[in-house]
Amino acid sequence: MTKRNIVVTALLAGFYLLVQLLAAKRVLLPYDLQILGLICINIMLAVSLNLINGFTGQFSIGHAGFFGIGAYASAYLTVVHDVPFLIALCAGAVFAAVIGIVIGLPALRLQGDYLAIATLGFGEIIRVVILNIPQVGGARGFSGISRATSFGHTYLFMILTVLIIKNFISSYHGRACIAVREDELASETLGINTTFYKVSAFTLGAFFAGLAGGLFSHYMGYINPAANQIGFLKSIDILIMVVLGGLGSITGSIGAAIFLTLIPELLRGLAEYRMIVYPIILILIMLFRPAGLLGGKELSWDALSRFYQRFAGKRQKQRVTGDGSE
Amino acid sequence: MAANELLRISTLSVSFGGLKAISNVDMTVYEGELVGLIGPNGAGKTTLFNALTGLCRPTSGEIVFSGKNLSKKSAHYISRQGITRTFQNIRLFKSLSALDNLRIACHQNMSYTFLGGILKTKNASRQEEEAEKQAWAMLEIMGLSQYAHERSVNLSYGNQRKLEIARALVTKPRLLLLDEPAAGMNPAETQELLHLIRSLRSDFGVTIILIEHDMNLVMNLCERIFVLDYGVLIAEGSVEEIRSNEQVIQAYLGADV
Ligand SMILES: Nc1ncnc2c1ncn2[C@@H]1O[C@H](COP(=O)(O)OP(=O)(O)O)[C@@H](O)[C@H]1O
């Protein structure tokens, strides 16, 4: 392990211990803890969608469908078949990934708007199918799910998701995905099987959305097939996180997921104005940072120190030249 | 020349709807050759490259490369067999750095699995280091090292052309197709390109087919020239033969040559 990895691990573990401590001291109430868990789940959703939309350039707006599959499939296994939670969780994610392949193979032949519409359609089909399965509660929703997910689970799986996707992106497979986004034809002439990488990214994204779904249904103990839970409204929520944070920026997605999960809570007091303030924030960001807050860049210690050096260097130069025209 | 046949195209046709962009073209290229492909605008030169690299399906005919029939194969498969190209309108990965453009092109030289990449195994790290080294070496050869971290779209036109050639070379091709590499270059850049293409063949042992409008460049570089007109191969031969071919003069070169 490098020095940096040790520091990062220590910080992540420290944060977890701090949360546990604050929870034990009742500084953080169960409700706060739940928000923290939801943040982790939303980070998983945003980062996994970013793999598809941001890095591979395949604009999908059906991500909540895979979230729903994971949520329902894992809950079905634990409730109806008494399957242990972690196994059910993984099975739900694998099931979402399989459906990801089945949907991805035909849908990813389409490009741009057509792909977006197709994924939106597939997402709704998934929701409607779930809505019509009586074994999982149909339109009433699926209740009586054991609350097996702890904050620790969401936190651990969130870290694993980010780490896996980050490492994938920096491998040659991830670079192939980025190449697909940049120029499909040129990629093919360099020996990159573009269809394979599109479907792979889509499948991997679906897997982690499914994982997030399983965590979610066992966190809340209840899930229902509403549009804002597993339908297009939820898909749009995830999409906004990705776009806001910046297509192709993992740290951007993390930041946006935190921000957008917290903001409805922070604005809760202003309940009536929430739906006004929320879009205004989005519009402002789209106006001033259309590529998202980070616009494809990553926030890292290196970037921060470079920024600091540039800033410090600028000040020094200003002192030498004696004016602020630089 | 040791007549070791590398590429054989027989009765190749490509149609777009009613338009026959290529009709019944026969062409043979030998290992180590540097051949020119000329013809007026719209003659079907780029379409021939597209067919050779699998970017468009031939309507009929055969493409045999180093003994393998590639007529119906996908573009990435063909690239892996050793044919790659540059584009008439440059197709670099615009928003990526020059170095990343080349690192992506190392794709076929790498083999570790998804899991290997996610776990960052020793093997994966070693291959990554190797790719990085290859990319830097190619930048060095092309004299582009100082732009390694520059977004490729910010390079000068001439350097973008060079970077695209570099990107193709990183795949270690046996046949390199250059589509109007001198288009838009100034005379100095063109002269530099001429030397570069010559050295490519000796340094990389790559066979080259060159589409070019700059007659001086073609006549200077190529041993053999093919002439397309309205999708039909109207002549092939040495520079001298092409210069004195009546049909070619009428179709393409004009009276002043
Ligand atoms: N994808 C395509 N669809 C329809 N027509 C095409 C396509 N590509 C090329 N053509 C037509 O085929 C002919 C040959 O084009 P091209 O190969 O680009 O010529 P050149 O490279 O010799 O200038 C032109 O008439 C062009 O309009």
Ligand SMILES: [Mg+2]
């Ligand atoms: Mg052309």
